[in-house]
Amino acid sequence: xxxxxxxxxxxxxxxxxxxxxxxxxxxxxxxxxxxxxxxxxxxxxxxxxxxxxxxxxxxxxxxxxxxxxxxxxxxxxxxxxxxxxxxxxxxxxxxxxxxxxxxxxxxxxxxxxxxxxxxxxxxxxxxxxxxxxxxxxxxxxxxxxxxxxxxxxxxxxxxxxxxxxxxxxxxxxxxxxxxxxxxxxxxxxxxxxxxxxxxxxxxxxxxxxxxxxxxxxxxxxxxxxxxxxxxxxxxxxxxxxxxxxxxxxxxxxxxxxxxxxxxxxxxxxxxxxxxxxxxxxxxxxxxxxxxxxxxxxxxxxxxxxxxxxxxxxxxxxxxxxxxxxxxxxxxxxxxxx
Numbered sequence: 343x344x345x346x347x348x349x350x351x352x353x354x355x356x357x358x359x360x361x362x363x364x365x366x367x368x369x370x371x372x373x374x375x376x377x378x379x380x381x382x383x384x385x386x387x388x389x390x391x392x393x394x395x396x397x398x399x400x401x402x403x404x405x406x407x408x409x410x411x412x413x414x415x416x417x418x419x420x421x422x423x424x425x426x427x428x429x430x431x432x433x434x435x436x437x438x439x440x441x442x443x444x445x446x447x448x449x450x451x452x453x454x455x456x457x458x459x460x461x462x463x464x465x466x467x468x469x470x471x472x473x474x475x476x477x478x479x480x481x482x483x484x485x486x487x488x489x490x491x492x493x494x495x496x497x498x499x500x501x502x503x504x505x506x507x508x509x510x511x512x513x514x515x516x517x518x519x520x521x522x523x524x525x526x527x528x529x530x531x532x533x534x535x536x537x538x539x540x541x542x543x544x545x546x547x548x549x550x551x552x553x554x555x556x557x558x559x560x561x562x563x564x565x566x567x568x569x570x571x572x573x574x575x576x577x578x579x580x581x582x583x584x585x586x587x588x589x590x591x592x593x594x595x596x597x598x599x600x601x602x603x604x605x606x607x608x609x610x611x612x613x614x615x616x617x618x619x620x621x622x623x624x625x626x627x628x629x630x631x632x633x634x635x636x637x638x639x640x641x642x643x644x645x646x647x648x649x650x651x652x653x654x655x656x657x658x659x660x661x662x663x664x665x666x667x668x669x670x671x672x673x674x675x676x677x678x679x
Contacts, residue, residue, distance in 0.1 A: 348424075348442055348449045348473070351641075351664050356451060356475070360444040361424030363392075365451045368667040375426065377453025378437035379404060379518060382669040392419075394428050396436020396464075396551060400518060403547045415464065431455040432466035433621050434519030435548055441469050449473045450635060454668075456620065457627040460490060462526045462553065463519075468634035475641045475664065476632060479622040480600050481650035487600070487624045494527040497617055500596060502532045505572030510593035514579040514613070517541045519621050521576050522548060522555060524598060529556040534570055536561050538577035538586070561586070600624070632659070644668040 350357045355367030363373040370387035377383055377393075379400035384393070391410035393401060398412040413419060415438070418427045423445075428438035433454040440451045448471040455477070457466045497513070504511045515521040517540040525535065525545070535558045537545065542560040549555055559570065561577075567589055579597065581587050600620025601607040607616075623631060632640055632654070640661040642651050647663040654661035 348444045348447050349451070349475075351666075355666075358421075358424050358442055358444070361421035361426065361442070363421055363424075363426075365440055365442075366453065366668070373421075375440055376401065377431065377440060377451065378434055380434070380454070380669075382667070383453060394436045394438050397438070398436075399547050399551060400436065400544065403543065415467075429469050430464035430467045432457060432459075432463050435463050435522065435551075435553055437463065437519075439467075439469055441471065447472050449475070450637070451475045452477060452631070454479070454622055455631065456623050457631060458487065458490065460523050460526070460621075462523055466631070468631065470636050472637060473639040473641065474632060474635045474637035475643060476628065477622065477668070478628060478642045478645035478647060478650040480603075480620065480624050481628055481642070481646040481653075483625050485600060485603055485620075485624045486626060487618060487620060490527065490619075493617055493619055497524070497528060497596070497598070498531055500594070500615055500617075501528070501574050504594045505532050508571050510567075510571070510573055510575050510590040512575045512577065512582070512587060512590055512593040512595045513617075514582055514595070514597040514599075515541070515576055515619075517578050518544050520598060520619065521545075521578075522553065523621065524576060524619070525555050525558065528574065531574060532572070534559055534573045536565075536567070536570060536573050536575045538575075538581050540578050540581075541576055 354369040356365040363375055364371045365375045366377055366383040367374050372389045374388040375392045379397050384401050386405045395412040398410045413428055418425055425443045427441045431437040431439045431453055442449045450469045450471040455466055459465050501511045515524050521541040537558045595613045596615040597613045598617045598619040602616030602618045640654055640659050641664045643664050643666040651661040651663050
C-alpha cells in the first residue's frame with residue numbers, strides 16, 4: 343500500500359481513510375465513488391455506489407440491480423471527515439473528476455478526461471488542488487487531436503463516397519461515449535444511421551436523460567438492411583468480422599479512436615479508414631489540465647506513465663507513477679456491453 347495524507351493507493355483501489363470510501367475501486371468494497379460508467383472504472387460488486395446523475399442510470403443498465411445514489415456537479419457531500427464533490431471531466435456524458443478535501447488539503451481524482459468541447463458532454467472544469475491524479479492514456483507528444491469539425495467532415499466525406507456507390511459505411515466505436523459523440527457529429531449526414539444493439543441500448547438510457555441524439559435504427563435480426571443501402575452503421579469493434587457485420591456485404595469499414603494517430607495500429611486494425619477521435623486528453627490538453635489545477639504533486643496512471651512522469655518532473659512538477667487497473671485502450675472492454 344502506498345500512503346498519502348488524503349488518499350492511499352491500495353490493492354483494492356484509491357482509498358480515503360478519513361471517509362472510508364474508495365474511488366473507482368477494482369475490488370469489491372463497501373462504498374465506491376465512481377467517476378464514470380466505463381467498465382474499467384465502474385465495476386460490479388460494491389455495496390454502495392455514489393456517482394453523478396448522468397452516470398447512475400448507465401451504471402444500472404450495465405451492472406444491474408445495484409444500490410446507487412446520484413449527486414449533482416458541484417454539490418458538496420460530507421462523508422466521515424472528508425468533504426467530496428464531483429466536477430465535469432468532459433470524457434463521456436456524466437463523467438466527473440472527484441474532489442476530496444480533508445483538513446484543508448485537497449486532492450482531485452480525474453478519472454478519464456478531455457478538454458476539447460464536443461457539443462454533447464459537460465465540458466471539463468479545472469479544479470484547484472494540492473495533489474492531482476491524472477490519466478495519461480495519450481501521454482506522448484505525437485498525440486495531438488484535430489478540431490472536431492475537421493474530423494467530422496472527414497467522416498462525412500467517407501460516408502458520402504460510400505453512399506454514392508451504394509455501400510454501407512461500417513464505423514467502429516465504443517458503445518458508451520464515442521458512439522454518441524459520433525452520432526452528434528454526423529447528425530446531418532447523407533443518409534440514415536443504423537446501430538448495433540449494444541450502442542442502441544446505451545442510446546436509449548441517455549435519451550431518457552434528455553441527451554440530444556439524432557434518430558437511429560436498431561439493427562435487429564428481422565431488419566431488411568437492403569432497404570437502407572448507403573447508411574452509416576455504428577457498432578462496437580467486437581462486432582467486426584462477425585455474422586452480424588457480414589449482413590452488410592462489401593461494406594467500407596472505419597474505426598474512430600485516438601489510436602488511429604499511429605500507423606501501426608491502423609494496419610493491425612485492418613480497417614479501410616481510421617479516424618482520429620478520442621475522448622481522452624491529448625498531449626497539450628494533459629499539460630493544460632495539470633497546470634490549471636495548480637497542483638504541486640501529480641500522480642499519473644494508465645498510459646505512458648513512466649515517460650509522462652519523467653517529462654513532468656523535468657518541467658518542475660513533483661510527479662510519480664501510480665499503478666492501477668484502469669484500461670489504456672479507450673475502454674475496449676466496452677465492446678460487449
